[in-house]
Amino acid sequence: MTEARIIPLNDRIRSDVAHNARVWNHWLGGKDNYPVDRAVGDRVTGMYPSIGEVARADRAFLGRAVRYLAGDAGIGQFLDIGTGLPTAGNTHEVAQHTAPDSRIVYVDNDPAVLVHARALLTSSPEGATEYIEADARHPERILRAVEPTLDLKKPVAVMLLGTLNFVLDTDEAQHIVRTLMDAVPSGSHLVLTHPTLELGGEGNEAAMRFWNENATPPITARSRAEFAAFLTGLELVEPGIVSCARWRAEPGAVEVAQFGAVARKR
Template identity: 75%
Template structure:
């Protein structure tokens, strides 16, 4: 039901559960308040698989970035909806494959901003930067990111668990389109997004509880709605699937499906 990086405008209110902090709690982090733990525990009691959603989303990030920096040869990453730093952030994964990789993180959560220094530990050959900006203002993101990224060369646009915080689907699609229009052939778009098409009624109940008791509210979308974000790209195999089923690591057994779509598309 959830996502990894907030797209709302909430500040650091300790009285209301906030996605970035609850997500951090589910991933085993330490950057959360009592209210986040309480809401996170209630959601888990309603929908026990939510922790697996969080872990599967994070694992998708690792597999996608390893593919993009490796086989696809991408050396630039625009990670929008970064969320709180945790183990194996985008720059760490990418620079492990290609030390010269350049990464720009984007989030509009003040709490993420206070932890952004942890995202700026670049390899000497590469670069990282952090922008305090909103996914709904792609032009501002592109202007600021151009100080670190070369938009004449391919860029991987990472939008994991962030478009679900833009309730207006038209506005969400417009933001994605603007970003894709700004990058050249060979660029990629990676998206994860919660859905009610997977996870059953417990997932729907958990999402209702979240939207009544936490911030920012979440908008689930169907496979067809997620597919429209990838207009103008070529979806890589296996297409839009539960993010746990997107190119699972060999030798890890059959992963369990989670209620979070994941996909990667290439701009031809």
């Protein structure tokens, strides 16, 4: 019998193909990326100049949403799926600053993210932070892996920020959301962001097409109606479905073509 060959983590990282987590890191001003990521990212920026604003707005939305959940909503557990590369204002940092006993599990399937997981695996003494390698397309596997760090009998904030847009089949994306939310109790919350060709994002269509031809994983935009369908049966937290840049933001915030919403399971 031939022994299975374990591929070292660093050998799984492709430096010759642009990858979303690293390009996103580039747009946020980070250094954890390769020349190919910067080249593709800059080409997308040339085609759709506001993409950097989208990345920054998505990150700022995360901070506002987590502060609300850990504070006013009293949520002490966070399941952050598709976390991406660590940067300033990670979920555990924001949550534990507000509530030091918060417990966070990060999920990603990008080997580059796993290499940097040590930067995520820090925690306040009162709380806990964990990282698991898994694909959002396998929610059942994720749910089995989060315990004992998370207690699924207590409310959890399930976070899918800029993640479902990499699940091209809408029925599959809806299945992921339903499976996760069916597994958590009343009082849990769903936190979503998703790119759209609405909200002034029409110019992003050509950039997305370029991305799908030159980078990985492929991406899709969705309409407001498609985004709203992910939230069916949940109670929207004010102000509902808006550009993520304007969710509980200061007056005059610039709109970006990225929907954002927080919703509560009754």
